[in-house]
Amino acid sequence: MTQETIAPPGQGLAPVLDIHNLRTELLIDGQWRAVVRNVSLTIHRNETLALVGESGSGKSMTALSVLKLLPTKISRIGAGQILFEGKDLASLSERDLRRIRGNRIAMIFQEPMTSLNPTMRVGEQISEAIRAHKNVSRADARLQAEQLLQQVGIPSARLRLEDYPHQFSGGMRQRVMIAMAIACRPALLLADEPTTALDVTIQAQVLAVLAKLKSTYGMSMVFITHNLGVVALIADRVAVMYAGEIVEIAAVGDLYSEPMHPYTAALLDAMPRVDRTEDVQPIPGSVPALTDIPSGCAYAARCPLKQPCCEKDHPELLPIDGTNQRFVRCFVRSAK
Amino acid sequence: MSTLQRLCHAPLAFGRLLSRGGTTGWIGFALLLAIIFMAVFARWIAPHDPIEQNIANRLMPPSSEFLLGTDSYGRDVLSRIIYGARISLLVGISSIVIAMIFGTVVGMLSGYIGGRFDQLVMAVVDVMLSFPSLLLGLMVAAVMGASIENLIIAIAVTEFAPFVRLARAPTLAIKEKEFIEAGRALGFGHARLMVVHILPNMVSDILIMGSLWMATAIRTEASLSFIGLGVRPPTATWGGMIREGFENILDAWWLALFPSLAVFATVLALNLLGDALRDAIDPKQRRS
Numbered sequence: 091m092t093q094e095t096i097a098p099p100g101q102g103l104a105p106v107l108d109i110h111n112l113r114t115e116l117l118i119d120g121q122w123r124a125v126v127r128n129v130s131l132t133i134h135r136n137e138t139l140a141l142v143g144e145s146g147s148g149k150s151m152t153a154l155s156v157l158k159l160l161p162t163k164i165s166r167i168g169a170g171q172i173l174f175e176g177k178d179l180a181s182l183s184e185r186d187l188r189r190i191r192g193n194r195i196a197m198i199f200q201e202p203m204t205s206l207n208p209t210m211r212v213g214e215q216i217s218e219a220i221r222a223h224k225n226v227s228r229a230d231a232r233l234q235a236e237q238l239l240q241q242v243g244i245p246s247a248r249l250r251l252e253d254y255p256h257q258f259s260g261g262m263r264q265r266v267m268i269a270m271a272i273a274c275r276p277a278l279l280l281a282d283e284p285t286t287a288l289d290v291t292i293q294a295q296v297l298a299v300l301a302k303l304k305s306t307y308g309m310s311m312v313f314i315t316h317n318l319g320v321v322a323l324i325a326d327r328v329a330v331m332y333a334g335e336i337v338e339i340a341a342v343g344d345l346y347s348e349p350m351h352p353y354t355a356a357l358l359d360a361m362p363r364v365d366r367t368e369d370v371q372p373i374p375g376s377v378p379a380l381t382d383i384p385s386g387c388a389y390a391a392r393c394p395l396k397q398p399c400c401e402k403d404h405p406e407l408l409p410i411d412g413t414n415q416r417f418v419r420c421f422v423r424s425a426k
Numbered sequence: 427m428s429t430l431q432r433l434c435h436a437p438l439a440f441g442r443l444l445s446r447g448g449t450t451g452w453i454g455f456a457l458l459l460a461i462i463f464m465a466v467f468a469r470w471i472a473p474h475d476p477i478e479q480n481i482a483n484r485l486m487p488p489s490s491e492f493l494l495g496t497d498s499y500g501r502d503v504l505s506r507i508i509y510g511a512r513i514s515l516l517v518g519i520s521s522i523v524i525a526m527i528f529g530t531v532v533g534m535l536s537g538y539i540g541g542r543f544d545q546l547v548m549a550v551v552d553v554m555l556s557f558p559s560l561l562l563g564l565m566v567a568a569v570m571g572a573s574i575e576n577l578i579i580a581i582a583v584t585e586f587a588p589f590v591r592l593a594r595a596p597t598l599a600i601k602e603k604e605f606i607e608a609g610r611a612l613g614f615g616h617a618r619l620m621v622v623h624i625l626p627n628m629v630s631d632i633l634i635m636g637s638l639w640m641a642t643a644i645r646t647e648a649s650l651s652f653i654g655l656g657v658r659p660p661t662a663t664w665g666g667m668i669r670e671g672f673e674n675i676l677d678a679w680w681l682a683l684f685p686s687l688a689v690f691a692t693v694l695a696l697n698l699l700g701d702a703l704r705d706a707i708d709p710k711q712r713r714s
Binding site: 209 | 622
């Protein structure tokens with residue numbers, strides 16, 4: 091797609107977001123169970139990192155942990171740091187977090203149909219997002235709202251400001267959500283399956299809008315999805331999650347051409363493709379339950395490369411080929 | 427659209443809404459307007475002074491001079507009913523507004539915060555609902571003494587609980603919606619989420635309930651005045667007039683009948699209006 095026009099991710103500079111050994115826990119039957127375990131991630135300026143994995147692999151929980159949008163009573167950040175603009179978000183007060191949410195870090199969600207307030211005009215909702223963080227007059231906010239709608243590709247933006255969300259289609263509503271998210275020019279956008287609920291042509295349009303905004307504002311993006319086809323279109327780097335852990339991190343090209351972790355390989359084989367004659371291969375077995383995470387490698391039970399050590403010891407996420415670009419959590423692969 | 431424009435559109439929108447609820451809504455609305463008009467312009471409409479006593483004219487049956495007769499102190503019943511509308515509407519409206527505001531705030535907080543606080547509030551509300559409203563009002567009025575302010579507070583207390591319930595249920599449902607989470611992700615505070623995003627979703631329900639419960643408030647006021655816990659004589663109140671008339675019911679039927687009809691007409695008007703609005707807004711309850 092528009093990969094060439096995007097400036098290369100600023101690798102040498104300090105990362106925009108730096109997650110260190112994040113552990114997020116859920117209260118299940120009176121016990122704290124980790125849904126995100128030892129996740130470390132860095133996202134650089136103008137970089138799109140895709141977070142992929144099956145349902146329940148902890149990708150959304152990781153994103154929600156960054157903004158501490160987890161349900162307060164049944165979840166907590168057990169350990170780790172989330173460094174953003176010199177602050178540790180994991181230990182920030184609700185009040186300080188509120189200043190960051192929507193302002194420096196924004197988030198868009200999966201369900202465009204229900205993510206807008208049905209009782210408020212779209213223009214008011216975008217203005218509200220601006221005025222929550224910026225000291226601007228109503229008229230100015232409105233003007234900005236109109237420009238934002240134009241930017242996300244909504245025709246006759248001025249008229250559409252007066253419409254209610256039910257007058258928009260799903261794809262249009264997701265554009266409105268994006269307009270609200272980028273209203274304060276955030277440094278980082280967390281996109282939690284933003285195209286999953288949209289049909290394929292609309293999906294491509296929304297992805298194009300996101301890619302354009304990213305290159306215009308030099309925004310970084312964490313793109314959560316289970317759709318590897320979408321990843322190939324939008325991401326610079328990919329982190330694959332399994333059972334709450336990152337099992338592989340790689341540049342998008344490397345991941346597709348040479349998946350290292352057996353789970354990544356299995357995910358790619360499970361994706362239907364035209365350029366391949368073999369049947370789609372489903373992954374045998376299922377994700378281990380939160381209450382029953384094995385002490386060894388979490389993927390061992392489903393893994394075709396399983397060795398005796400895989401069930402005893404827990405593999406670390408280790409760099410391979412010494413470049414600090416590719417990491418894999420696998421005894422078999424990192425030994426090679 | 428400017429705020430002014432929107433204000434100008436509001437009556438039109440209200441009219442359209444009322445029409446959807448059928449003609450009975452308009453009848454209730456007209457009746458209510460007439461009663462309000464009567465209360466506001468009582469000084470010019472009432473043919474006689476409502477308090478001045480004239481023993482020479484005592485217990486006169488309806489005639490051309492005294493259209494609805496006179497009471498045992500020779501006061502004009504029609505004038506007293508017209509002035510009594512003021513007390514009834516004042517007590518009805520202000521107690522409902524108080525109950526509505528406090529009930530909505532507590533109900534929303536209860537639903538939004540949840541947990542122990544919610545359980546506690548609901549337990550208190552259940553206890554309050556288990557008392558008949560007249561009994562609860564009677565207790566409050568008896569403890570605080572009879573005055574118009576106390577009457578308003580007493581009636582507000584009896585009608586507080588239903589509004590808590592009414593505000594809590596939609597709050598519980600709406601706070602789980604994605605747009606609330608999206609709002610949190612945009613950095614909105616809890617107060618903003620409650621007032622700007624949750625409240626508008628229930629405002630119509632609460633106003634409709636308000637008009638229906640206002641009828642009950644006016645009835646409770648009349649009942650409390652009837653048993654002597656309302657506004658002190660000689661101020662004209664419908665409940666008080668019914669009580670005085672009750673003593674002479676065999677000799678002077680007009681004394682109790684006409685104020686009763688006034689209460690009846692007001693309650694009917696409010697119920698017709700509230701039902702029509704409810705039908706117009708909630709298509710599920712609309713009869714085809």
